[in-house]
Amino acid sequence: MTEVGAILPEREFRVTRQDLVRYAGVAGDFNPIHWSDRVAASVGLPGVIAHGMLTMALAARLLTDWAGDPAAVVEYGVRFARPVVVPDDDRGVAVGVGGVVKEIRDDGLVGIEVTVRVGDEKVLTQARAVVRPPSDG
Amino acid sequence: MPIEPSAAGRDYPTQAYEVSREKIREFADAIGDANPVYRDAEAARALGHAEVIAPPTFAMIPVLRGFDMLMDDLGIDYARVIHAGQRFLHVRPIRAGDQLRTTTTLDSVRSVGGNDLIGIRCEVESGSGESVCTATASLLVHEGGSDGD
Numbered sequence: 001m002t003e004v005g006a007i008l009p010e011r012e013f014r015v016t017r018q019d020l021v022r023y024a025g026v027a028g029d030f031n032p033i034h035w036s037d038r039v040a041a042s043v044g045l046p047g048v049i050a051h052g053m054l055t056m057a058l059a060a061r062l063l064t065d066w067a068g069d070p071a072a073v074v075e076y077g078v079r080f081a082r083p084v085v086v087p088d089d090d091r092g093v094a095v096g097v098g099g100v101v102k103e104i105r106d107d108g109l110v111g112i113e114v115t116v117r118v119g120d121e122k123v124l125t126q127a128r129a130v131v132r133p134p135s136d137g
Numbered sequence: 138m139p140i141e142p143s144a145a146g147r148d149y150p151t152q153a154y155e156v157s158r159e160k161i162r163e164f165a166d167a168i169g170d171a172n173p174v175y176r177d178a179e180a181a182r183a184l185g186h187a188e189v190i191a192p193p194t195f196a197m198i199p200v201l202r203g204f205d206m207l208m209d210d211l212g213i214d215y216a217r218v219i220h221a222g223q224r225f226l227h228v229r230p231i232r233a234g235d236q237l238r239t240t241t242t243l244d245s246v247r248s249v250g251g252n253d254l255i256g257i258r259c260e261v262e263s264g265s266g267e268s269v270c271t272a273t274a275s276l277l278v279h280e281g282g283s284d285g286d
Binding site (some may be wrong): 013019022023025026027028029030031032033039042043044051052053054056057058060061063064065068069070071073074075076077078079080083126 | 160163164166167168169170172174175184185186190192193194197198201202215216217218219220221222223224225226227229230273279
């Protein structure tokens with residue numbers, strides 16, 4: 001049985017400029033702050049930043065892998081609190097994702113709080129999901 | 138130019154989006170997820186799905202097309218836009234073959250520290266009118282003051 005306080009094991013994802021280009025093309029999100037240092041600087045950003053939706057999608061993998069069935073993720077919401085700056089090198093930036101079960105609802109769905117960090121800084125806040133837990137959980 | 142608060146409540150025309158297996162696979166590749174349920178109908182059926190399903194944030198593809206219309210209407214340049222928040226409420230997963238219909242509404246406009254914070258809601262339905270997903274977003278639109286910041 002899934003219990004309140006259960007930990008979803010921490011994962012690390014790396015994001016490079018190439019990942020941003022690929023995501024931009026597939027998602028149809030061509031905002032230049034995700035590929036142009038010049039435009040990013042012109043709006044006061046420290047550099048090209050990742051699509052919030054890419055960071056959100058990476059964090060969702062913690063949930064979909066835990067649940068077993070991606071359709072188990074019923075609700076999922078985040079605030080994009082800090083930009084994820086992606087350097088123009090081969091290593092990119094490391095995004096750490098973890099989660100904890102906060103609530104088990106009467107209908108059996110569980111509320112999960114997701115933490116998403118770059119270094120020590122939370123880049124997503126109020127990252128919460130409602131998920132159908134794995135049947136063998 | 139600030140956004141007219143009276144624009145809140147504006148609805149945009151429903152947009153059609155046909156979901157293909159190929160697009161789901163491309164999207165899964167772009168988020169680095171090798172899960173076979175996004176690629177292989179057999180793997181999807183093993184989990185009880187009639188077809189390949191899409192990752193939870195795939196809905197953003199049709200949703201973004203609604204955003205494009207809204208930005209156009211309000212005369213907003215994307216470079217001034219920061220995505221502040223996003224939420225999905227899924228009634229069922231998006232599946233390959235879905236003929237989605239997405240309706241976009243500008244829910245709210247408010248001024249925050251000289252910038253505009255707008256709330257957008259997109260209702261994603263199947264071709265038969267069944268609700269698939271509700272996506273709500275908040276976007277911060279910089280007012281492009283040239284104070285060198």
